[in-house]
Amino acid sequence: MDPIHAARAVVDERHSDARAAFLGGSVVTGRRTPTSDLDIVVLLHGAPAPYRASFRHDDWPVELFVHTEASWYAYVEREVHKRRSPLLWMCADGLLLFDIDGVGARLAAEARRLTAAGPPTVSAEEIDDRRYAITDLLDDLSGSTDQGERLFIATELARRTGELALAIGGSWNGGGKWLARRLESTAPGLSMRLHHAVREVLDGQIEPLLDVVDEVLGQAGGRLWDGYKRGGVAP
Numbered sequence: 001m002d003p004i005h006a007a008r009a010v011v012d013e014r015h016s017d018a019r020a021a022f023l024g025g026s027v028v029t030g031r032r033t034p035t036s037d038l039d040i041v042v043l044l045h046g047a048p049a050p051y052r053a054s055f056r057h058d059d060w061p062v063e064l065f066v067h068t069e070a071s072w073y074a075y076v077e078r079e080v081h082k083r084r085s086p087l088l089w090m091c092a093d094g095l096l097l098f099d100i101d102g103v104g105a106r107l108a109a110e111a112r113r114l115t116a117a118g119p120p121t122v123s124a125e126e127i128d129d130r131r132y133a134i135t136d137l138l139d140d141l142s143g144s145t146d147q148g149e150r151l152f153i154a155t156e157l158a159r160r161t162g163e164l165a166l167a168i169g170g171s172w173n174g175g176g177k178w179l180a181r182r183l184e185s186t187a188p189g190l191s192m193r194l195h196h197a198v199r200e201v202l203d204g205q206i207e208p209l210l211d212v213v214d215e216v217l218g219q220a221g222g223r224l225w226d227g228y229k230r231g232g233v234a235p
Contacts, residue, residue, distance in 0.1 A: 003027045006060050007038050008097055013057075014064065019043045020104030021097040024090030025063075037061035041090050043103050044068055050075065065090070069103055076114070083119035084173040115172070122167040130164045131217060131224035138213060138223065141206055154201040154209055158194040161213045165190055168219050190216070 007023040015021075025039035038060050042049075050071035053064045065087060067075065072087070079085030092111035096104045134157065141153045162179050166172070169186040173179070183191045190212075197209035217223055 003036075003038055003060070004095065004097070006057060007040050010038065010040060010057050010060075010062055010064070011042055011097065015042050015044060015066065017044070018098075019045060019069075019101055020099045020107070022091050022094040022104065022108070023097055024094030028095050029093075037063055039063050039086075039090055039094075040065065040097075041087065041094065042066045043072065043107070069107070072107060076111075080114060081120065082173070083122070083167075084175070085114075086178075088114055089172075118170060119172050121170070127164075127167060127220050128224055128228065129230075130160065130167065131220055131222070132228045134160050134164065134213060134217060135223040135225050138210060139225075141201070141209070147202070150201050150206070154198045154206075157209060157213055158198050161194060161216050162187075162191065164220060165216050168216075187216075 004023060007021070011018055011021045020043040022041040023038065024041065025036065027036040027038060038057070040062065042064065044066060046068060049066045049068045051066050053066075055062055055064070067087075072091075076085055076088050079087060088111050091107050092115040096108055099105055137153055137157045137160065141150065141157065144150050144153060159179065162183050163173060165187040166174070166179075166182055171182050171186040174182040180191045193212050194209075197212050200206070200208040214223070
Protein backbone atom coordinates (compact mmCIF):
# COMPACT_ATOMS: atom_id res chain seq x y z
CA MET A 1 0.00 0.00 0.00
CA ASP A 2 1.40 3.41 -0.92
CA PRO A 3 1.84 5.98 1.87
CA ILE A 4 -1.11 8.16 0.88
CA HIS A 5 -3.58 5.28 0.81
CA ALA A 6 -2.09 3.90 4.03
CA ALA A 7 -2.41 7.27 5.78
CA ARG A 8 -6.03 7.64 4.71
CA ALA A 9 -6.75 4.13 5.95
CA VAL A 10 -5.23 4.98 9.34
CA VAL A 11 -7.38 8.08 9.73
CA ASP A 12 -10.53 6.27 8.60
CA GLU A 13 -9.86 3.46 11.08
CA ARG A 14 -8.95 5.64 14.04
CA HIS A 15 -10.94 8.85 13.48
CA SER A 16 -13.60 8.47 10.80
CA ASP A 17 -15.21 11.72 12.02
CA ALA A 18 -12.04 13.81 11.46
CA ARG A 19 -12.41 17.30 9.99
CA ALA A 20 -9.08 17.19 8.12
CA ALA A 21 -5.79 15.31 7.99
CA PHE A 22 -2.26 15.94 6.74
CA LEU A 23 0.48 13.51 5.76
CA GLY A 24 3.87 15.07 6.44
CA GLY A 25 7.51 14.17 6.91
CA SER A 26 10.04 12.52 4.64
CA VAL A 27 7.59 10.02 3.21
CA VAL A 28 6.03 12.66 0.93
CA THR A 29 9.39 13.98 -0.28
CA GLY A 30 12.37 12.74 -2.24
CA ARG A 31 14.09 12.00 1.09
CA ARG A 32 11.92 8.95 1.78
CA THR A 33 13.89 5.95 3.08
CA PRO A 34 12.94 2.31 3.81
CA THR A 35 12.39 3.27 7.46
CA SER A 36 10.35 6.42 6.86
CA ASP A 37 7.15 6.49 8.89
CA LEU A 38 3.75 8.05 8.31
CA ASP A 39 3.57 11.38 10.15
CA ILE A 40 -0.15 12.13 10.22
CA VAL A 41 -1.81 15.23 11.69
CA VAL A 42 -5.54 14.80 12.35
CA LEU A 43 -7.99 17.60 13.21
CA LEU A 44 -11.03 16.73 15.33
CA HIS A 45 -13.92 18.76 16.76
CA GLY A 46 -13.04 17.76 20.34
CA ALA A 47 -12.03 14.83 22.55
CA PRO A 48 -10.00 12.66 22.56
CA ALA A 49 -7.78 15.38 21.07
CA PRO A 50 -5.16 16.48 21.77
CA TYR A 51 -2.92 13.44 21.92
CA ARG A 52 -0.16 11.68 19.99
CA ALA A 53 0.45 7.98 19.47
CA SER A 54 2.94 5.70 17.74
CA PHE A 55 1.93 2.32 16.34
CA ARG A 56 2.13 0.11 13.26
CA HIS A 57 -0.45 -0.09 10.50
CA ASP A 58 0.17 -3.02 8.17
CA ASP A 59 3.88 -2.61 7.35
CA TRP A 60 3.96 1.11 8.14
CA PRO A 61 5.26 2.72 11.33
CA VAL A 62 2.86 5.55 12.16
CA GLU A 63 3.14 8.68 14.29
CA LEU A 64 -0.28 10.22 14.81
CA PHE A 65 -0.70 13.81 16.03
CA VAL A 66 -4.33 14.50 16.89
CA HIS A 67 -5.59 18.02 17.60
CA THR A 68 -8.54 20.31 17.72
CA GLU A 69 -8.18 23.63 15.92
CA ALA A 70 -7.62 25.36 19.26
CA SER A 71 -5.02 22.88 20.48
CA TRP A 72 -3.19 23.10 17.13
CA TYR A 73 -2.73 26.84 17.60
CA ALA A 74 -1.69 26.39 21.24
CA TYR A 75 0.91 23.73 20.44
CA VAL A 76 2.28 25.67 17.46
CA GLU A 77 2.61 28.84 19.53
CA ARG A 78 4.57 26.96 22.19
CA GLU A 79 6.81 25.26 19.63
CA VAL A 80 7.45 28.41 17.58
CA HIS A 81 8.65 30.13 20.74
CA LYS A 82 11.36 27.43 20.88
CA ARG A 83 12.10 28.01 17.14
CA ARG A 84 11.41 24.35 16.40
CA SER A 85 7.94 23.16 15.41
CA PRO A 86 7.52 19.75 13.76
CA LEU A 87 3.74 20.22 13.87
CA LEU A 88 3.99 23.48 11.95
CA TRP A 89 6.19 22.01 9.22
CA MET A 90 4.05 18.90 8.82
CA CYS A 91 1.14 21.16 7.91
CA ALA A 92 3.15 23.71 5.91
CA ASP A 93 4.93 21.15 3.70
CA GLY A 94 2.66 18.14 4.11
CA LEU A 95 -0.06 16.76 1.88
CA LEU A 96 -3.62 17.67 2.83
CA LEU A 97 -5.32 14.28 2.66
CA PHE A 98 -8.86 15.65 3.00
CA ASP A 99 -10.62 18.73 4.32
CA ILE A 100 -14.29 18.42 5.24
CA ASP A 101 -15.04 21.95 6.41
CA GLY A 102 -12.07 24.13 5.42
CA VAL A 103 -10.08 23.86 8.65
CA GLY A 104 -7.27 22.06 6.85
CA ALA A 105 -6.88 24.82 4.28
CA ARG A 106 -6.89 27.48 7.02
CA LEU A 107 -4.24 25.74 9.07
CA ALA A 108 -2.09 24.97 6.02
CA ALA A 109 -2.16 28.65 5.04
CA GLU A 110 -1.28 29.72 8.58
CA ALA A 111 1.52 27.15 8.75
CA ARG A 112 3.01 28.38 5.48
CA ARG A 113 2.77 31.98 6.68
CA LEU A 114 4.54 31.23 9.94
CA THR A 115 7.30 29.12 8.41
CA ALA A 116 7.96 31.78 5.78
CA ALA A 117 8.10 34.49 8.45
CA GLY A 118 10.86 32.59 10.22
CA PRO A 119 11.46 31.91 13.90
CA PRO A 120 11.60 34.53 16.66
CA THR A 121 14.84 36.47 16.98
CA VAL A 122 17.39 34.86 19.28
CA SER A 123 18.22 37.02 22.28
CA ALA A 124 21.78 38.12 23.00
CA GLU A 125 21.49 36.35 26.35
CA GLU A 126 20.68 33.02 24.69
CA ILE A 127 23.59 33.42 22.27
CA ASP A 128 25.89 34.02 25.23
CA ASP A 129 24.49 30.96 27.02
CA ARG A 130 25.29 28.88 23.94
CA ARG A 131 28.80 30.38 23.66
CA TYR A 132 29.47 29.62 27.31
CA ALA A 133 28.29 25.99 27.06
CA ILE A 134 30.38 25.39 23.93
CA THR A 135 33.45 27.02 25.50
CA ASP A 136 33.09 24.70 28.50
CA LEU A 137 32.94 21.68 26.18
CA LEU A 138 35.99 22.86 24.24
CA ASP A 139 37.95 23.05 27.49
CA ASP A 140 36.76 19.56 28.40
CA LEU A 141 37.85 18.22 25.02
CA SER A 142 41.27 19.86 25.23
CA GLY A 143 41.86 18.42 28.68
CA SER A 144 40.56 14.90 28.10
CA THR A 145 42.73 11.94 27.14
CA ASP A 146 39.98 9.34 27.53
CA GLN A 147 38.57 8.19 24.19
CA GLY A 148 35.20 7.36 25.70
CA GLU A 149 34.90 10.88 27.11
CA ARG A 150 36.09 12.40 23.86
CA LEU A 151 33.39 10.59 21.87
CA PHE A 152 30.56 12.16 23.83
CA ILE A 153 32.20 15.57 24.18
CA ALA A 154 32.81 15.70 20.43
CA THR A 155 29.28 14.68 19.46
CA GLU A 156 27.80 17.16 21.91
CA LEU A 157 30.04 19.88 20.50
CA ALA A 158 28.88 19.05 16.97
CA ARG A 159 25.23 19.28 17.96
CA ARG A 160 25.58 22.50 19.93
CA THR A 161 27.73 24.10 17.24
CA GLY A 162 25.14 23.25 14.59
CA GLU A 163 22.39 24.74 16.74
CA LEU A 164 24.44 27.89 17.30
CA ALA A 165 24.97 28.25 13.55
CA LEU A 166 21.21 28.02 13.00
CA ALA A 167 20.56 30.59 15.72
CA ILE A 168 23.12 32.98 14.25
CA GLY A 169 21.62 32.50 10.80
CA GLY A 170 18.07 33.18 11.98
CA SER A 171 16.97 29.71 10.92
CA TRP A 172 14.47 27.30 12.40
CA ASN A 173 16.10 24.76 14.69
CA GLY A 174 15.89 21.01 14.25
CA GLY A 175 16.84 17.79 15.96
CA GLY A 176 18.50 14.67 14.60
CA LYS A 177 18.32 14.52 10.80
CA TRP A 178 16.48 17.84 10.74
CA LEU A 179 19.44 19.59 12.31
CA ALA A 180 21.57 18.44 9.38
CA ARG A 181 18.88 19.42 6.88
CA ARG A 182 18.45 22.90 8.32
CA LEU A 183 22.22 23.38 8.22
CA GLU A 184 22.30 22.53 4.52
CA SER A 185 20.62 25.81 3.63
CA THR A 186 21.76 27.98 6.56
CA ALA A 187 25.44 27.02 6.71
CA PRO A 188 26.30 24.93 3.63
CA GLY A 189 29.14 22.50 4.23
CA LEU A 190 29.16 22.88 8.03
CA SER A 191 27.46 19.56 8.71
CA MET A 192 30.06 17.62 6.72
CA ARG A 193 32.93 19.59 8.26
CA LEU A 194 31.64 18.71 11.73
CA HIS A 195 31.22 15.10 10.64
CA HIS A 196 34.83 14.82 9.47
CA ALA A 197 36.13 16.70 12.52
CA VAL A 198 34.36 14.35 14.93
CA ARG A 199 35.91 11.39 13.12
CA GLU A 200 39.33 13.02 13.57
CA VAL A 201 38.69 13.23 17.32
CA LEU A 202 38.05 9.49 17.38
CA ASP A 203 41.40 9.05 15.63
CA GLY A 204 43.11 11.12 18.31
CA GLN A 205 43.20 14.53 16.61
CA ILE A 206 41.13 17.26 18.27
CA GLU A 207 42.46 20.29 16.36
CA PRO A 208 40.12 20.01 13.34
CA LEU A 209 37.08 20.10 15.61
CA LEU A 210 38.48 22.95 17.67
CA ASP A 211 39.01 24.91 14.44
CA VAL A 212 35.52 24.47 13.03
CA VAL A 213 33.83 25.15 16.37
CA ASP A 214 35.92 28.28 16.94
CA GLU A 215 35.02 29.46 13.44
CA VAL A 216 31.30 29.29 14.26
CA LEU A 217 31.87 30.80 17.71
CA GLY A 218 33.72 33.68 16.06
CA GLN A 219 30.54 34.69 14.26
CA ALA A 220 28.87 35.13 17.67
CA GLY A 221 31.71 36.87 19.50
CA GLY A 222 34.07 33.98 20.19
CA ARG A 223 34.57 31.87 23.27
CA LEU A 224 32.95 33.05 26.48
CA TRP A 225 34.02 32.21 30.01
CA ASP A 226 35.44 35.17 31.95
CA GLY A 227 32.67 37.54 32.96
CA TYR A 228 29.78 35.18 32.24
CA LYS A 229 27.09 35.49 34.92
CA ARG A 230 23.46 34.50 35.30
CA GLY A 231 21.14 35.25 38.18
CA GLY A 232 19.24 32.50 39.96
CA VAL A 233 15.63 32.30 41.08
CA ALA A 234 15.09 32.96 44.77
CA PRO A 235 13.14 30.26 46.67
